[in-house]
Amino acid sequence: MTTPLAAINDFVVKFANVNGSGSASANSMFAKAVLRMGVPVAVRNIFPSNIQGLPTWFEVRVTEAGHQGRRGGVDLMVAMNPQTWDKDVAEIEPGGYLFYDSTKPMPASRFRTDITVVGVPLTAICNAAYTAARERQLFKNIIYVGAVASLLGIEIDVIETLVAEQFEGRDRLIKANVAALHMGRDWVADNMGPLGLQVRRADAVGDRIFIEGNQAAGLGAIYGGATVCAWYPITPSTSLAEAFTSYCQDLRIDPESGKANFAIIQAEDEIASIGVVIGAGWNGARAFTCTSGPGVSLMTEFIGLSYFAEIPAVIFDVQRGGPSTGMPTRTQQSDLIGAAYASHGDTKHPMLLPMDPGECFTFAALAFDLADRLQTTIFVMLDLDMGMNEWLTEPFSWDDTRRMDRGKVMTHDELEAGRDFGRYLDVDGDGIPYRTYPGVHPTKGGYFTRGTSRNPYARYSEEGSVYVDNVHRLLRKFETAKSLIPAPELRLASAPTRDGVIYYGSTGPALHEALGLFESQGRRLDALRVRGFPFSSEVDDFLASHDRIFVIEQNRDAQLRTLLMAENGGDPYRLIPVLHYDGTPITARFIVASISSLMDATQPPGSRPLREAAE
Amino acid sequence: MTYIAKPKLHHPALAPNALGFLRRDYEGSVSTLCAGCGHDSISSAIIQAAYELDLPPHRVAKLSGIGCSSKTPDYFLGNSHGFNTVHGRMPSVLTGANLANRELIYLGVSGDGDSASIGLGQFAHAIRRGVNMTYIVENNGVYGLTKGQFSATSDRGSKSKRGVVNHDSAIDMVSLALQLGATFVGRSFSGDKAQLVPLIKAAIRHPGPAFIDTLSPCVQFNNHAGSTKSYDYVREHNEAVNRLDLISDRKPIEVDYEPGTTISVTQHDGSVLSLHKLSAHYDPTDRIAALSYLAERQAAGEIVTGLLYVNPEPGDLHGALGTTDRPLNSLSDAELVPGQSALDQINAGLR
Numbered sequence: 010m011t012t013p014l015a016a017i018n019d020f021v022v023k024f025a026n027v028n029g030s031g032s033a034s035a036n037s038m039f040a041k042a043v044l045r046m047g048v049p050v051a052v053r054n055i056f057p058s059n060i061q062g063l064p065t066w067f068e069v070r071v072t073e074a075g076h077q078g079r080r081g082g083v084d085l086m087v088a089m090n091p092q093t094w095d096k097d098v099a100e101i102e103p104g105g106y107l108f109y110d111s112t113k114p115m116p117a118s119r120f121r122t123d124i125t126v127v128g129v130p131l132t133a134i135c136n137a138a139y140t141a142a143r144e145r146q147l148f149k150n151i152i153y154v155g156a157v158a159s160l161l162g163i164e165i166d167v168i169e170t171l172v173a174e175q176f177e178g179r180d181r182l183i184k185a186n187v188a189a190l191h192m193g194r195d196w197v198a199d200n201m202g203p204l205g206l207q208v209r210r211a212d213a214v215g216d217r218i219f220i221e222g223n224q225a226a227g228l229g230a231i232y233g234g235a236t237v238c239a240w241y242p243i244t245p246s247t248s249l250a251e252a253f254t255s256y257c258q259d260l261r262i263d264p265e266s267g268k269a270n271f272a273i274i275q276a277e278d279e280i281a282s283i284g285v286v287i288g289a290g291w292n293g294a295r296a297f298t299c300t301s302g303p304g305v306s307l308m309t310e311f312i313g314l315s316y317f318a319e320i321p322a323v324i325f326d327v328q329r330g331g332p333s334t335g336m337p338t339r340t341q342q343s344d345l346i347g348a349a350y351a352s353h354g355d356t357k358h359p360m361l362l363p364m365d366p367g368e369c370f371t372f373a374a375l376a377f378d379l380a381d382r383l384q385t386t387i388f389v390m391l392d393l394d395m396g397m398n399e400w401l402t403e404p405f406s407w408d409d410t411r412r413m414d415r416g417k418v419m420t421h422d423e424l425e426a427g428r429d430f431g432r433y434l435d436v437d438g439d440g441i442p443y444r445t446y447p448g449v450h451p452t453k454g455g456y457f458t459r460g461t462s463r464n465p466y467a468r469y470s471e472e473g474s475v476y477v478d479n480v481h482r483l484l485r486k487f488e489t490a491k492s493l494i495p496a497p498e499l500r501l502a503s504a505p506t507r508d509g510v511i512y513y514g515s516t517g518p519a520l521h522e523a524l525g526l527f528e529s530q531g532r533r534l535d536a537l538r539v540r541g542f543p544f545s546s547e548v549d550d551f552l553a554s555h556d557r558i559f560v561i562e563q564n565r566d567a568q569l570r571t572l573l574m575a576e577n578g579g580d581p582y583r584l585i586p587v588l589h590y591d592g593t594p595i596t597a598r599f600i601v602a603s604i605s606s607l608m609d610a611t612q613p614p615g616s617r618p619l620r621e622a623a624e
Numbered sequence: 625m626t627y628i629a630k631p632k633l634h635h636p637a638l639a640p641n642a643l644g645f646l647r648r649d650y651e652g653s654v655s656t657l658c659a660g661c662g663h664d665s666i667s668s669a670i671i672q673a674a675y676e677l678d679l680p681p682h683r684v685a686k687l688s689g690i691g692c693s694s695k696t697p698d699y700f701l702g703n704s705h706g707f708n709t710v711h712g713r714m715p716s717v718l719t720g721a722n723l724a725n726r727e728l729i730y731l732g733v734s735g736d737g738d739s740a741s742i743g744l745g746q747f748a749h750a751i752r753r754g755v756n757m758t759y760i761v762e763n764n765g766v767y768g769l770t771k772g773q774f775s776a777t778s779d780r781g782s783k784s785k786r787g788v789v790n791h792d793s794a795i796d797m798v799s800l801a802l803q804l805g806a807t808f809v810g811r812s813f814s815g816d817k818a819q820l821v822p823l824i825k826a827a828i829r830h831p832g833p834a835f836i837d838t839l840s841p842c843v844q845f846n847n848h849a850g851s852t853k854s855y856d857y858v859r860e861h862n863e864a865v866n867r868l869d870l871i872s873d874r875k876p877i878e879v880d881y882e883p884g885t886t887i888s889v890t891q892h893d894g895s896v897l898s899l900h901k902l903s904a905h906y907d908p909t910d911r912i913a914a915l916s917y918l919a920e921r922q923a924a925g926e927i928v929t930g931l932l933y934v935n936p937e938p939g940d941l942h943g944a945l946g947t948t949d950r951p952l953n954s955l956s957d958a959e960l961v962p963g964q965s966a967l968d969q970i971n972a973g974l975r
Contacts, residue, residue: 044975216971218971218974218975219974220974228970231960231961231962234955234960234961236723236724237720237723239720260962261960263948263959266949268946268947269945269946269948270955270959270960272942272945272947273945276716276749277746280713280716280746281715281745281746282716284709284713284719284720284746285717285719285720286720287709287717288687288707288709288716288717288718288721289720289721289952289953291717292685292728293724293725293953294720294724294725294953296724310710310713311710314709404967404971405970405971407963407967408964411961412957413960413961445705446725447685447704447705447725447728448683448685448705448728450682451680451681451703455682455703455704455705456706457706457707458706458707459708460708460709469698
């Protein structure tokens with residue numbers, strides 16, 4: 010028999026449940042209890058596109074080292090879903106543990122010999138204590154939390170505190186939940202000893218907060234001064250609009266009048282959503298929509314209008330598995346090219362690429378400044394992994410001296426003083442023209458906004474030279490964007506190397522963990538995390554100073570690599586794709602395995618024919 | 625060409641309005657539409673209405689979609705900001721603009737292709753949300769810019785210029801607007817300025833979603849025998865239920881009609897609409913009756929025009945959302961950005 014796994018504060022627990030059974034809040038309480046003991050966790054909710062009945066999993070990585078990526082593999086499976094039993098049992102690491110409801114005896118063939126099986130008669134305990142069916146179902150969840158917590162050494166009073174917080178003011182519910190918690194714990198205490206996997210109190214969480222990226226982005230939109238939100242429900246972006254709505258109720262009601270300093274429209278579709286945003290942006294309000302890939306597809310005509318007529322807009326794209334309806338409840342980074350070049354004709358759009366909820370907050374707020382400054386659509390590219398999972402992140406902070414950057418807006422007084430106003434006139438050489446808000450002045454500053462070609466004074470023109478001047482100015486503006494987009498983050502290896510990795514978004518935590526593993530194996534890789542598009546000169550420098558660069562992404566077609574080649578002249582022979590796209594979040598294990606085998610397999614740089622050789 | 629501005633000359637006898645603006649101050653660029661196009665008459669009616677209402681020209685935002693009708697905002701109110709958006713999507717852009725600044729007057733101009741075909745959904749949803757706007761459809765039953773295809777408002781059985789008979793049912797924008805909750809609904813004819821100008825004025829003064837379907841013959845592609853949107857056909861079948869005579873501000877109404885033939889509607893802002901009844905029993909404040917009357921007259925082959933429905937106490941989207949009285953685009957950092965102290969509390973709740 011394989012030796013049972015033994016680990017303190019470093020293991021993975023996976024809960025296998027049935028969707029709609031009320032397990033989510035019980036599982037979340039379990040994760041929070043570990044956090045409250047000062048031990049970081051990384052959680053992943055793996056759920057179906059379904060309300061009730063299909064399988065759902067909740068993975069809790071207990072990690073004193075603080076890794077926020079998914080590890081891969083399961084050390085303790087809490088198998089509460091008969092539908093997925095075989096697959097769940099198969100997923101357990103050798104030496105791992107299986108927790109199950111032992112009320113009904115299972116044949117030995119359904120187990121494995123290389124794992125430790127822990128049976129607790131949950132249904133029997135439940136049926137003895139409760140009569141109503143819904144009670145039996147809900148309290149069963151709490152009972153297994155009590156039992157598992159006890160097996161792992163989680164302090165019961167920590168969970169009791171969480172119960173009290175969750176049901177604050179409803180004493181009857183608190184009492185009932187605590188009683189159920191104790192039923193699970195007591196049964197374990199009376200019948201078995203602790204597992205080899207243990208949670209031990211630590212001080213590794215600090216003042217970090219635990220929050221979803223969507224919620225963080227919704228809050229960021231508040232701090233970015235957004236007043237208009239128009240959206241259409243779509244997984245996985247819905248909770249962003251809901252978070253914004255909820256924060257507006259808390260933070261944006263005028264204390265004197267009781268009226269709303271915001272307007273939120275649940276539109277009839279994504280096209281109307283972006284239309285409302287463009288109308289509001291045209292009229293000087295900060296506006297956004299949030300959606301996912303299918304929504305961006307629908308919005309593309311308007312995105313082109315925003316690009317060409319130069320109207321500020323912010324789109325949060327919480328990416329999911331594509332194409333088409335794809336995998337609506339699974340994660341991917343597969344909208345990068347679709348967003349960067351959305352709409353017909355020659356268009357390009359700045360993107361912000363947050364890594365975690367912390368950056369979801371800061372980039373959300375920044376997006377509104379950039380939209381006003383650059384007078385165009387700014388994409389903030391989240392994904393389901395960071396958007397819909399709670400991650401541990403540094404507490405949010407805000408510089409109270411910061412002011413909204415409304416960009417180049419010509420005022421009534423400037424117009425009155427006779428300042429020349431040409432809506433599409435490049436007066437500063439940065440490609441960014443001045444705009445006016447509608448209604449600003451009785452006789453000056455009015456202009457006609459259109460998606461057709463026009464001269465610098467906004468008059469319709471199909472003259473070739475006028476058109477070319479205008480689209481070249483738009484390129485200058487895109488060049489200006491490079492200096493405004495957050496700079497990439499460089500992590501140098503412990504020794505000089507010509508090998509590198511480029512990565513972005515939710516791949517970050519897994520990659521950072523992988524970098525540590527590479528170092529311990531003696532592999533040296535410099536790492537560059539791009540945080541926005543267009544790419545600045547730091548990216549060019551990195552491309553120039555490395556012979557072999559692994560570009561790590563969560564899509565099939567190496568979309569970031571394509572952008573690096575198309576926009577920054579990245580050499581396809583040196584940019585090696587490392588791709589993870591099955592819909593689950595990328596893991597450090599995957600990155601280490603992929604890059605290690607590629608490094609061992611690829612010939613040393615310089616030995617392969619470069620294109621220049623053919624000239 | 626649209627980039628040719630009109631000369632600033634005007635007739636010396638033209639009087640300025642109460643704000644000191646001449647009619648010329650409400651005009652725009654030279655129209656590029658065909659000579660005789662109904663749309664130009666509507667532009668002229670809009671200019672007249674704005675001049676007579678003493679509107680500050682720059683406090684109007686005019687928005688349109690794509691098509692012949694959607695080009696017209698360039699031809700009136702040259703000092704207003706205008707926005708020629710994308711095909712069929714003007715209503716959402718207007719909604720967003722209205723949310724950003726509730727103090728401007730919003731004028732949406734669209735066509736039957738723009739609003740009844742590609743944009744039917746957005747038309748419906750902007751109306752049902754109660755956006756405070758004047759929405760004018762310049763309805764000619766045909767796609768002009770692409771040379772004569774039927775639009776969704778073409779009547780079944782009507783004939784195209786090339787002799788093709790339309791086999792699809794027509795969408796009646798007026799009935800739709802009534803069903804969807806427009807609180808001001810009118811229908812008029814580009815060739816009847818005496819009827820159209822007061823309707824536009826009343827719609828602009830109406831603090832809710834106001835819709836005017838304006839039959840506007842296309843001289844090029846839909847003005848032949850067999851068309852039900854031609855000048856001749858509309859003149860022959862026009863059945864006006866009332867004539868809106870004046871809109872006054874709390875002034876006594878003095879109209880020289882027989883007793884019992886006028887009806888007055890006092891709106892929420894105190895303005896009074898005075899209507900001369902042409903159809904004895906028509907009550908423009910009864911929505912259900914209006915719907916049924918429209919259906920009945922339509923079946924008889926008539927085109928009912930006039931102020932068909934008005935709700936004197938309309939609500940609007942801002943009212944429903946409870947938004948601040950000030951324009952959202954004017955709110956400052958202090959009003960919008962809660963600062964570090966609020967963030968500290970939020971952080972504390974996330975541990």
